[in-house]
Amino acid sequence: xxxxxxxxxxxxxxxxxxxxxxxxxxxxxxxxxxxxxxxxxxxxxxxxxxxxxxxxxxxxxxxxxxxxxxxxxxxxxxxxxxxxxxxxxxxxxxxxxxxxxxxxxxxxxxxxxxxxxxxxxxxxxxxxxxxxxxxxxxxxxxxxxxxxxxxxxxxxxxxxxxxxxxxxxxxxxxxxxxxxxxxxxxxxxxxxxxxxxxxxxxxxxxxxxxxxxxxxxxx
Numbered sequence: 001x002x003x004x005x006x007x008x009x010x011x012x013x014x015x016x017x018x019x020x021x022x023x024x025x026x027x028x029x030x031x032x033x034x035x036x037x038x039x040x041x042x043x044x045x046x047x048x049x050x051x052x053x054x055x056x057x058x059x060x061x062x063x064x065x066x067x068x069x070x071x072x073x074x075x076x077x078x079x080x081x082x083x084x085x086x087x088x089x090x091x092x093x094x095x096x097x098x099x100x101x102x103x104x105x106x107x108x109x110x111x112x113x114x115x116x117x118x119x120x121x122x123x124x125x126x127x128x129x130x131x132x133x134x135x136x137x138x139x140x141x142x143x144x145x146x147x148x149x150x151x152x153x154x155x156x157x158x159x160x161x162x163x164x165x166x167x168x169x170x171x172x173x174x175x176x177x178x179x180x181x182x183x184x185x186x187x188x189x190x191x192x193x194x195x196x197x198x199x200x201x202x203x204x205x206x207x208x209x210x211x212x213x214x215x216x217x218x219x
Contacts, residue, residue: 033106040110
């Protein structure tokens with residue numbers, strides 16, 4: 001039956017889901033953004049081609065992305081336990097979420113950076129700009145709208161991963177849906193958690209697209 005305890009549990013589930021999603025996305029970009037930039041600039045058509053560097057990063061990204069998240073989550077249990085002291089709960093779930101998010105984010109960053117007009121890059125180079133300056137003041141600036149759209153997609157994807165982690169006690173709304181909706185056959189709680197997850201995704205999507213629209217210089 002619905003009571004104050006159920007409501008408090010759902011509110012805590014929202015809190016934990018937001019904590020896992022936002023923390024994992026932030027940490028994912030800490031590692032994924034540099035990786036994506038390196039993939040873009042070391043490509044054969046990049047500003048600093050390096051076949052070996054590109055191939056290594058490309059293989060790493062492809063290997064991690066090819067592993068389904070649930071399997072990756074289980075594979076990383078020993079590593080997660082060694083890193084944070086336990087393999088369950090919202091904080092522990094951040095570890096596999098970040099590892100899954102990094103190559104995904106890197107690929108989106110790579111695609112965004114590669115969309116930058118070559119003419120803008122050549123103009124900056126003709127004015128004496130070095131590779132680092134071009135990356136910071138040209139590539140990232142010109143690709144900012146696409147990068148923000150990508151971050152919005154990343155948030156939604158990582159939110160979905162966090163819900164999936166509920167199957168192994170990952171915490172958050174996914175954990176509530178599994179424990180009550182699946183194991184205890186309380187379909188009403190499962191439906192509410194699904195609705196809450198949809199609402200969170202829509203909020204991320206709306207905010208992200210509005211920010212991207214404001215920063216779009218073409219408008």
